[in-house]
Amino acid sequence: MWLRKTTLGIGSVFGGGVTLATREASADWALNMRQGVTEVSQQVYNLHMYILWICVIIGVLVFGAMFWSIWKHRKSRGAQAAQFHHSTTAEVIWTTIPVFILVGMAIPATRTLIAMEDTSNPDLTVKVTGYQWKWKYDYLEDEVSFYSNLDAASRAAVYDDPRQAENYLLEVDNPLVVPVNKKVRFLITSDDVIHSWWVPDLGWKKDAIPGFVNQMWTRIKEPGVYRGQCAELCGKDHGFMPVVVVAKSEEDYQQWVAEQKGRQGAGGIAEQAPSQALVTTPEVERSTAAPTAGKAVVNTAAAQL
């Protein structure tokens, strides 16, 4: 079985076959970051490309000089070694020009960072709590709350055949649902160890730290399903606690909220107890940093340092 899969795998590498293709086939052999579905993710992508191009150009120049020298200034071609070994002018030039290049990078980077850190005037607020090994979402205004676990199909496929599970390791039972074109503020914390909440299409990640609450915001431009993963090692199932965000139109979102409230009123969505950690340690304190509904008491970013 293992040998058969390996042979298939190697065949697909060399034959360019579609053995490993999934619904996300276009993402196979991916080379670059996604542009994402928010202003922020777009700006981050542009910044990334800008820096990358500058590095490529500098690399071409430096490596070009090296390869030229390796070819031209070799003893086997009869090259005679010059003996010069310093030039203050050269040192000044190749110190100051990089400083200017860096300033040229720092300006757009600063602008983007300032824009990203502005969490004021949100349209709604969601509290995200990391657990070993799942996420919990609390809608503070609408008082909806539920856990979000890796889906059953992925779980079943881990030791068997990952290709049997759709969106293997990137699917959950209860995704986070948000409205498009609204500023959603996230209050991110953890119940046990440090986790990190990340959806690449939104353009950012933020650590979920027990006893502290981090803030971040997003405004999603297009309806759709966006997938991410926990991005801070949190124990044995760190790789098995994905994040799924479903962005709906405002109407669909309100309908969904109404459904959730109905269900939770009737004792619908199970409030699952957090699963046991592999090694239980009574010393690890459970944090109770739950902000009050409405005007949340949060440690703003300023308190985090």
Place this chain on the structure above:
Amino acid sequence: MSSAIAHAEHHDHGPAPGLMRWVFTTNHKDIGSLYLLFSLLMFLVGGAMAMIIRAELFQPGLQVVEPYFFNQMTTMHALIMIFGAVMPAFVGFANWQVPLMVGAPDMALPRMNNWSFWILPFAFALLLSTLFMSGGGPAGGWTIYPPLVLQTGDAFPFVIFAIHLMGISSVMGAINIIVTILNMRAPGMTLLKMPLFVWSWLITAFLLVAVMPVLAGSVTMLLTDKFFGTSFFQAAGGGDPVMFQHIFWFFGHPEVYIMILPAFGIVSQIIPTFARKPLFGYSSMVYATASIAFLSFIVWAHHMFTVGMPLAGELFFMYTTMLIAVPTGVKVFNWVATMWRGSMTFETPMLFALAFVILFTIGGFSGLMLAIAPADFQYHDTYFVVAHFHYVLVTGAVFAIMAGAYYWLPKWTGHMYNETLGKWHFWLSTISVNVLFFPQHFLGLAGMPRRIPDYALQFSDWNMVSSIGGFVFGASQLLFAYIVIQTIRGGVKATDNVWEGARGLEWTLTSPPPYHSFTEAPVVK
């Protein structure tokens, strides 16, 4: 010192016979060899762990190991490679080369030198033994963040103790190097006439003395949090997990420069030799190295951009991190200028040194990208970071170690290594290391997090490629081990000067050098 000279003049003083020579030696060359061979062994052990990691990541799904053991492998792989392979290798180079390069008979504190080495096998036996303890070895990453690391089982205090032992070894070694360099240079060797390798170690040694105690403090606080009722890193007790990260990375960032500055020094010795041309910009290189060391203290939080720092903090650390690119770039330009209009030959040391310059620079580019804080929110804790640090540490530090090994093995052993085999090792390693790590940039950009034993299907293709590169790279290092052992045991006799363009005091001695190196101080013009 004068009694040592008089002593040597009396009779031919060789090493004590038998195995106890190695236990009790206070000779810098013996201790250098011990460090280097220990480092080679640890490199293979850490490499075996990497093979397990790449075997599991060869395909999606879990085929080889359980997730918890996988986390132990990633944690131990890093601890072994950083503290057991790279750092001891550079200390081994320092021990062999610093006295020879400054014209001294030995290190300043030879007995402390012996202890500095012998702590290490004990510390690593202890660390490796934790894999067999109840609850397994450490599995929270080499960065040992709380609260996760406090979930470690019985192994926890042993890991802390092993780290303390390694730190003590490093600090003692660093003190020895500083005292030797400052006090035992031959007459006429002013500081600005020292070989650049010696400069790089002088600066590195100060970094070590400054930051190893900080690591010791941080792991002691972890210990007391777990066993003695403190709450340094727990909010419920008034503490903060992020404070650990600040303290750790205040050590951790200078640590990575500790792992690269000696590499810069080695490359700065090799390129001039094989270009038959003096190093370009000697004083710039010294100032650049010192600038990098200074800057390394004020960039640490770039490892923490996603913890929720205030804007001002993020901007400060972004700017200082970007600044480090300037002196590093200056060094790269100076190496290229050294090559320029030289008369180059491409023996194995030069091949590794040139590969270092190119591939380390690629690692530097990804480092610059990581410095851009808003972009880092997408790169942090992904395979993009894994690619970055493996470029600077493997094709950077490790390649420089291999370059230095090939460069100085003839001097140390009196035998030339096999040049054909050396070239095979070089090309196999260089091609496979790029197949192994370059695709990891793509994986990170595509969204694959770090430290996961299994991944979504869109990451399959590059993971398979990377694993194949890993297997070839791993196998190629067995060839390196063979070459080293073969050269120690015999080979074509090496001349004193070994390499046509080699300059420096070590080349004025025989190959191998006399047991007490310089019994009379050479005079440097």
